[in-house]
């Protein structure tokens with residue numbers, strides 16, 4: 001098991017390193033950052049001086065080496081736009097993104113798992129069709145439009161909730177509900193499939209043949225053993241949320257990393273872009289690692305290997 | 306052969322095997338199912354409208370559709386403007402007809418996603434296919450790349466590239482395709498691997514020139530279906546991504562317009578002019594939904610697995626008629642002994658019929674089975690696999706596969722009640738306490754994520770009132786000791802997979818005897834074990850029988866096991882009982898040719914000098930049971946009558962009966 005953990009750690013580091021490399025080379029395409037720093041009015045000497053200061057006159061491999069070593073020390077340089085360390089800026093936005101992702105998951109998981117389990121129990125019922133419908137509608141909805149519709153209904157028309165902002169609990173409801181609506185049907189569907197698969201397994205019929213109550217068979221036998229696929233999908237959703245909350249953040253003015261990235265791109269703020277994408281990608285790698293380690297807890301059979 | 310010549314009191318047998326015709330062409334089935342589904346029809350109509358809007362854009366758009374008419378600003382849908390022109394979808398902030406804006410934006414909304422899906426599909430398919438075919442290094446590298454790309458936040462990558470290279474339709478398409486190819490490559494890699502395996506297997510078998518035919522007839526359609534469904538789903542997903550990028554201002558750029566852009570623009574006037582946001586968003590939603598619905602429809606009707614599942618649903622509804630000779634057993638007088646039963650029967654199966662719905666029709670697994678078991682008796686139910694012996698056991702325990710299985714008729718008497726008619730809660734009190742079961746595959750029968758202690762404690766607490774967890778745990782330890790598991794207290798906290806096969810079987814037995822049952826049903830309890838362990842398990846069961854006086858129903862195909870452990874035997878074939886009687890009598894003087902041939906095919910039991918003689922042929926499919934005696938195609942003694950008339954039960958002695966026309970002749974040999 002220790003070997004497994006070490007292996008996973010090593011491969012996680014490798015991926016983070018690759019991400020770093022990809023970020024460096026893609027952002028090379030962004031164009032001359034000096035123009036962005038100084039604006040159009042700068043004279044050639046000034047430009048040269050700044051290029052020197054930023055190390056942009058060095059060969060690209062040297063630049064790459066500097067980039068990687070500085071990143072290893074936790075520095076991506078100062079944001080052009082805000083004149084503050086870029087990494088610090090990103091970290092200050094991280095809690096908002098995580099909060100929104102976790103709030104969304106906190107809506108998706110209980111509802112999705114309950115609906116899916118009930119549908120597996122009542123096979124061929126209306127509930128099954130409702131879940132299928134929800135899942136297909138959810139995967140056909142554009143997030144920004146759903147967000148605007150909810151704003152139109154609950155904020156503009158009914159005036160129950162604020163349209164945007166951050167800080168009070170009321171602010172998180174609409175963005176979280178938006179993101180949850182898109183995914184809850186899918187989780188319910190996955191739950192239904194894997195629970196009904198477990199329900200037709202031998203150990204479930206063996207448990208029935210021992211006269212155990214239907215509730216116990218459902219929870220301790222079917223649901224407990226269906227947890228692995230459910231967990232895989234739910235954690236995949238968490239990862240997608242960390243990745244893809246940009247649009248919800250933009251619509252609701254939610255001050256997360258996604259909104260920051262978009263602002264940084266609009267400002268041409270190279271260090272900030274690099275830092276923000278690095279942090280998001282690393283977060284995804286770390287979450288994936290945690291998910292893999294969590295499998296060890298859920299599945300006693302893996303623990304031994 | 307005419308049925309007129311047969312004896313009038315025994316009606317001729319008609320085998321009714323309703324089968325679903327599956328010879329219709331897939332395309333016709335597809336269209337038929339599409340026409341029957343209003344959602345599919347609506348989706349197709351919507352997509353046609355979208356296509357019309359794209360192709361006839363020039364003809365639809367009036368001259369000057371882009372000119373602003375400020376007097377007509379922000380008119381809601383269904384209003385007429387100052388010139389009396391009806392604006393079906395209202396007007397925008399510049400007074401332009403919104404329907405025309407929508408039409409103008411259709412192409413730019415759909416086109417990037419469609420092209421990107423096509424590129425992603427072609428690229429992903431080829432990379433995946435190459436990886437799957439080449440295997441080894443190439444495969445590993447491709448897998449790595451897809452894994453890495455999945456770790457990289459795709460939306461962020463898209464935003465980054467669009468911001469770096471500048472937004473244009475070309476870049477947009479590349480970015481979208483970049484997000485699409487990995488998933489497709491993985492699927493196509495899997496398919497290629499499968500294909501390679503198949504091609505290899507077939508050429509190894511040397512079936513001559515049939516190889517290309519197999520690929521064309523079996524593999525290509527599956528591949529085609531997967532690709533079609535995958536591609537359709539991908540179009541829908543990419544439409545959403547493209548719309549998102551448009552909304553962020555990174556996708557299609559003015560003067561081109563797209564629906565995502567329209568939503569973004571309309572956002573400023575959300576409170577005053579709702580339609581500017583609602584309409585384009587709804588249009589994106591409906592288009593994506595239509596594409597997704599069509600993907601689901603294609604998958605449900607083209608995918609082979611899905612199709613058979615659909616057919617099974619149809620089969621379930623098929624009404625099955627009883628054969629003329631499936632007449633119910635006549636009612637018995639009070640106290641009279643049932644067929645294949647004993648005088649002190651504690652559990653009795655009476656005239657049981659079980660059917661299974663399959664994609665090919667109805668399988669009659671059990672057709673009128675009756676037997677009973679006496680107190681402290683070991684009753685063996687023998688027969689080849691498929692004879693219905695396990696189905697009987699599962700019917701008793703209420704664990705027939707749902708929803709395919711159906712009990713058509715019969716009764717299962719235990720403790721003065723019929724298990725098939727009492728409420729579920731009452732039955733649960735009996736299962737695991739009065740009657741318990743030991744399954745064949747112990748690993749599959751145990752909950753992989755619960756310890757042995759949990760298993761034992763729950764079955765004890767389910768049936769013994771007022772037993773605390775602590776007391777139940779003590780009982781559990783005693784039970785493990787009783788079934789001969791070393792270090793019982795330590796092993797309580799182990800998981801099922803930590804036990805050896807034999808030890809797991811002991812755990813199952815411990816659970817089965819936890820509540821001192823009157824009857825224990827052991828379904829092939831030793832089949833999965835090696836010979837020495839088999840002997841130990843059988844000895845354990847027999848010892849338990851001696852010490853607790855419980856009855857054991859031993860379901861097995863192993864005649865030597867029957868010979869050494871059973872008191873009485875019921876021989877089953879093709880869902881019916883062939884004969885029954887005391888074990889030594891049956892082994893020394895079988896009264897049914899099937900038993901006789903079965904014995905002749907079994908080593909160890911026939912100690913006589915006769916050579917082993919396997920039974921020719923194989924058991925009949927439960928869908929096509931031969932008329933007359935079900936054993937007639939394989940029977941050495943079969944005569945014409947055997948093919949026409951089903952033999953009735955013949956009672957040779959009070960304890961023996963046989964369903965053979967020539968039972969007396971057979972038994973006296």
Ligand code: SF4
Nearest residue numbers: 934937940947965966
């Ligand atoms: S009835 Fe005929 S076919 Fe059937 S077992 Fe007897 S002899 Fe064989």
